[in-house]
Amino acid sequence: MKPMFAPSLMCANFLDLKNQIEILNERADIYHVDIMDGHYVKNFSLSPSIIEQLKTLAKLPIDAHLMIDNPTDFLESIAEAGATYISPHAETINRDAFRTIKTIKSLGCKAGVVLNPSTPIDYIKHYVALLDKITILTVDAGFAGQTFIPEMLQKI
Numbered sequence: 040m041k042p043m044f045a046p047s048l049m050c051a052n053f054l055d056l057k058n059q060i061e062i063l064n065e066r067a068d069i070y071h072v073d074i075m076d077g078h079y080v081k082n083f084s085l086s087p088s089i090i091e092q093l094k095t096l097a098k099l100p101i102d103a104h105l106m107i108d109n110p111t112d113f114l115e116s117i118a119e120a121g122a123t124y125i126s127p128h129a130e131t132i133n134r135d136a137f138r139t140i141k142t143i144k145s146l147g148c149k150a151g152v153v154l155n156p157s158t159p160i161d162y163i164k165h166y167v168a169l170l171d172k173i174t175i176l177t178v179d180a181g182f183a184g185q186t187f188i189p190e191m192l193q194k195i
Contacts, residue, residue, distance in 0.1 A: 042195075043068035045102060045174075048093070049084050050183050057096060064098040069124070071174075074117070076107040079131060080181030087113065087120035094121035102126055102172065104153055106180050111139055118146035124172050126151030128180070129162050136166045155180055156188050 044067050051059050063070070070093060075084040090101055100123035107113065110127035117125055125143045129152050132139040136152075143150040151172035152163055156179060163170070175195050178185035 045069045045071040047071045047073055047104075047183070048089065049073040060093065060096045064096075067099055069099055070097055070101045071104055072101060072122070073104050074107060074113070075181065078108045079128065080106045082106075082181045087116045087122075090117065090120035090122050100124060102151060102174075104174065105131070106153075107131070111135070111142065114139075114142055114146060118143075118148050122148055124149045124151045126153050126172060126174055128153045128155065129158055130155070133162070136163075137169070140166060140169045153180075154194075156191055156194075160194065 046063055046067050048070060072090055072093065073084045074086060075082050077083045090103060093101060101121060102124040103117045103122040103126065105113065105125065105127040108131060110131050114125060125148045127139065132152070140150045149171035150169065151174060152170055153174040153176060154160065154162065155176055175191060177187050177191040
């Protein structure tokens, strides 16, 4: 898998979003859409509706990063909104990872997984071959504007 430049739309200026998307269409590899439920992380963020709106302007794939406790409850609505990738956190799907990955792919999306800085790579070893994308967070999940964790370079 090759590294990708995936700007987070959580950090976008929504008053100037159309212009920012047009610029990023020429510079990024993929859009990163953070969806937070206030439970898995103590913050709320974007929803499937932003993916639906983004899809009208985006020339790039869209990755839905699910920072939510029960990602399987949202897979269908996120796929219908137009996500290319659906990427839940490993901790939230570990009990039923194979079924979750199969469901994501059956909905016509690519399957990703997200690893927190403290989550070991070995956590996904039994299903890594089924994944289309792995996101290794370089900050703790849940808030924009955090300081980069340099130890993640070795993990990557």
